[in-house]
Amino acid sequence: MGLDGLLSVLGRVTVAIPGGYGLMALWTAYLARVLSQSRLEATVTASLLSFALGIGWVVYVFAARSARRGAVVLAAGATLPALGLLAMGGR
Amino acid sequence: MPIWSSRRPAKGLRQSQALLHTWSGLLTGWVLYAIFLNGAVSYWREEITRWARPEIGATENVERVLNGALAYLAENAAGADSWTITLPGPRQTGAVVDWSLPKDKASPRHDGASDTDVLIGPEGRPVAVRATEGGDVFYRLHFDLRYVPVLWGRWIVGACTMFMAVAIVSGVITHKKIFADIFTFRPGKGQRSWLDGHNALAVLALPFHAMITYTGLVTLMTLYVPWGVMANYESRSAFFSELAARPKPAAASGEPAPLYPVALAVKAAETSWSGARAGSVRITHPGDAASQIFVVRHVGEALVDGGGVVAFDGASGRRLSASPAMTPAVATRGALIGLHAGRFAPLTLRWLFFLSGVAGTAMVATGLVLWTAKRREKLADPARPHFGFFVVERLNIGFVAGLPLAMAGFLWANRLLPLETVGRAGWEVHLMFLLWGAALLHAFWRPAQRGWSELFGLTGLLLLALPVYNMAATKRGLIDSAAVGDLPLIGMDLGLMAAGIVFVGLAFSVHRRRSSSRPGRTVRSRSSAAAAGAAVE
Numbered sequence: 001m002g003l004d005g006l007l008s009v010l011g012r013v014t015v016a017i018p019g020g021y022g023l024m025a026l027w028t029a030y031l032a033r034v035l036s037q038s039r040l041e042a043t044v045t046a047s048l049l050s051f052a053l054g055i056g057w058v059v060y061v062f063a064a065r066s067a068r069r070g071a072v073v074l075a076a077g078a079t080l081p082a083l084g085l086l087a088m089g090g091r
Numbered sequence: 092m093p094i095w096s097s098r099r100p101a102k103g104l105r106q107s108q109a110l111l112h113t114w115s116g117l118l119t120g121w122v123l124y125a126i127f128l129n130g131a132v133s134y135w136r137e138e139i140t141r142w143a144r145p146e147i148g149a150t151e152n153v154e155r156v157l158n159g160a161l162a163y164l165a166e167n168a169a170g171a172d173s174w175t176i177t178l179p180g181p182r183q184t185g186a187v188v189d190w191s192l193p194k195d196k197a198s199p200r201h202d203g204a205s206d207t208d209v210l211i212g213p214e215g216r217p218v219a220v221r222a223t224e225g226g227d228v229f230y231r232l233h234f235d236l237r238y239v240p241v242l243w244g245r246w247i248v249g250a251c252t253m254f255m256a257v258a259i260v261s262g263v264i265t266h267k268k269i270f271a272d273i274f275t276f277r278p279g280k281g282q283r284s285w286l287d288g289h290n291a292l293a294v295l296a297l298p299f300h301a302m303i304t305y306t307g308l309v310t311l312m313t314l315y316v317p318w319g320v321m322a323n324y325e326s327r328s329a330f331f332s333e334l335a336a337r338p339k340p341a342a343a344s345g346e347p348a349p350l351y352p353v354a355l356a357v358k359a360a361e362t363s364w365s366g367a368r369a370g371s372v373r374i375t376h377p378g379d380a381a382s383q384i385f386v387v388r389h390v391g392e393a394l395v396d397g398g399g400v401v402a403f404d405g406a407s408g409r410r411l412s413a414s415p416a417m418t419p420a421v422a423t424r425g426a427l428i429g430l431h432a433g434r435f436a437p438l439t440l441r442w443l444f445f446l447s448g449v450a451g452t453a454m455v456a457t458g459l460v461l462w463t464a465k466r467r468e469k470l471a472d473p474a475r476p477h478f479g480f481f482v483v484e485r486l487n488i489g490f491v492a493g494l495p496l497a498m499a500g501f502l503w504a505n506r507l508l509p510l511e512t513v514g515r516a517g518w519e520v521h522l523m524f525l526l527w528g529a530a531l532l533h534a535f536w537r538p539a540q541r542g543w544s545e546l547f548g549l550t551g552l553l554l555l556a557l558p559v560y561n562m563a564a565t566k567r568g569l570i571d572s573a574a575v576g577d578l579p580l581i582g583m584d585l586g587l588m589a590a591g592i593v594f595v596g597l598a599f600s601v602h603r604r605r606s607s608s609r610p611g612r613t614v615r616s617r618s619s620a621a622a623a624g625a626a627v628e
Binding site: 039043045046056 | 111308324
């Protein structure tokens with residue numbers, strides 16, 4: 001595995017793990033605010049689902065065509081909840 | 092084309108998942124082994140605690156114990172802010188009483204909280220039992236680890252659990268003939284056999300593995316994914332009080348009033364739960380007119396964790412409130428937690444969970460061994476492997492064979508440590524870890540195959556000797572327990588014997604493989620392994 005390969009692996013790991021945790025954070029906070037149930041229900045629902053998101057994300061990143069592709073999808077996936085939270089004045 | 096070049100070829104999905112599976116498994120495999128083994132054993136947590144206290148037998152009469160507990164508390168904790176009594180049941184004996192004193196009444200030693208818990212025995216009187224953590228040792232080890240701050244332990248376990256979940260998904264994706272392979276096991280073919288074994292253990296109990304992993308994450312949900320709570324609540328305690336929906340106990344009125352017979356309150360609560368058993372009772376401001384009795388349903392009486400609290404007025408016995416019905420997401424979370432803990436499970440289902448947990452433990456172990464089996468063929472000189480291989484192989488021995496040895500050692504420490512030892516409960520555990528350390532040293536020092544069979548063999552002998560010691564040195568040996576029909580203790584001693592036989596069997600099978608392998612076989616197995624390796628890739 002040359003330098004090229006090593007950088008690719010490190011790229012995927014970065015997008016998958018800290019990137020994935022960031023996605024989980026954004027979507028959990030966003031869904032907790034946006035879901036139409038009571039705040040308790042929405043909080044619990046969003047938290048329960050977040051693990052599925054994180055696990056699926058890691059699997060996807062290592063299946064993606066390249067680390068760069070994964071990073072692009074990460075940015076795309078983070079946009080909606082990030083903008084939504086900003087608009088709602090969330091933390 | 093090398094898989095890690097910057098672009099993945101289109102046919103490489105199974106390959107990419109195979110590599111993800113291998114690495115996520117290898118990096119966390121040893122910790123996961125410890126989690127699975129201790130988690131599986133924790134299905135018998137209460138039975139192990141009973142076994143660890145041979146001084147007392149089973150409780151025949153719950154009410155006698157409850158009244159004895161109340162009498163003890165009335166005598167020793169009369170001015171307390173609250174009393175707590177955990178009730179005995181089929182799997183736990185005696186009652187543990189605890190109390191909290193108001194700050195002004197607290198003696199300098201107590202500092203507002205109670206002393207160590209007091210155990211009220213089956214006769215209704217306090218009993219002195221050996222200081223031990225019992226089954227709680229293995230239970231806490233599987234999510235808090237030990238000797239590190241609890242939060243660190245939970246984060247390490249949580250991270251490894253996420254890796255486990257990824258390993259499950261990637262393992263399923265990468266597995267080409269998943270249904271056919273359930274029934275495939277080809278022994279004696281080197282790495283092909285290890286792969287078959289790993290696959291069989293994984294696939295046969297796949298629903299359990301997926302469930303236990305996901306629900307494990309859910310049990311510590313607010314730690315791992317706090318942002319939902321952060322987005323909607325001012326503080327975590329605000330979230331938890333809304334979640335628990337427990338009524339706030341009233342403050343003391345200052346007027347004395349005799350305490351309503353608690354046993355009647357417990358009966359009334361159990362009737363309202365259609366006969367489900369109470370697990371504990373909490374009495375606030377006993378002896379005061381504003382005292383309240385909270386009867387909590389035993390956690391094993393319902394699948395869904397949480398709820399099950401009935402409140403009574405402490406002076407009149409009038410029923411005040413009961414836990415409200417749970418909303419859907421809250422109930423889902425409770426059910427997932429209940430599934431993980433398995434406390435609701437009656438005996439047969441508990442055995443199914445336990446055996447699935449053992450399968451999961453063996454799945455992790457065979458996965459770790461498979462890593463070395465695959466690479467052993469490619470070693471230039473098998474007698475002097477490269478550093479990475481050496482470390483993995485020896486850690487495999489130290490964990491897979493060394494940890495069960497340490498756990499058996501804990502049970503022996505429980506029996507042999509002198510009762511007056513200062514910090515006895517802690518020392519039972521220190522000895523367990525010291526033995527584990529010795530096993531790791533042994534694993535790195537001895538030739539690999541000898542290391543396996545010696546550690547497995549010693550574990551088996553230690554386990555087999557325990558029921559024998561019980562019969563010779565305690566009143567709770569197998570014969571005595573059978574005579575009184577004490578099922579938990581009978582099960583424990585028989586289980587230890589069965590486990591001992593399994594480990595002795597493992598030691599023999601490793602020993603036989605070592606003495607039967609000759610230089611001539613290596614050539615043949617290398618080529619068959621190469622062919623098998625190509626088929627897997």
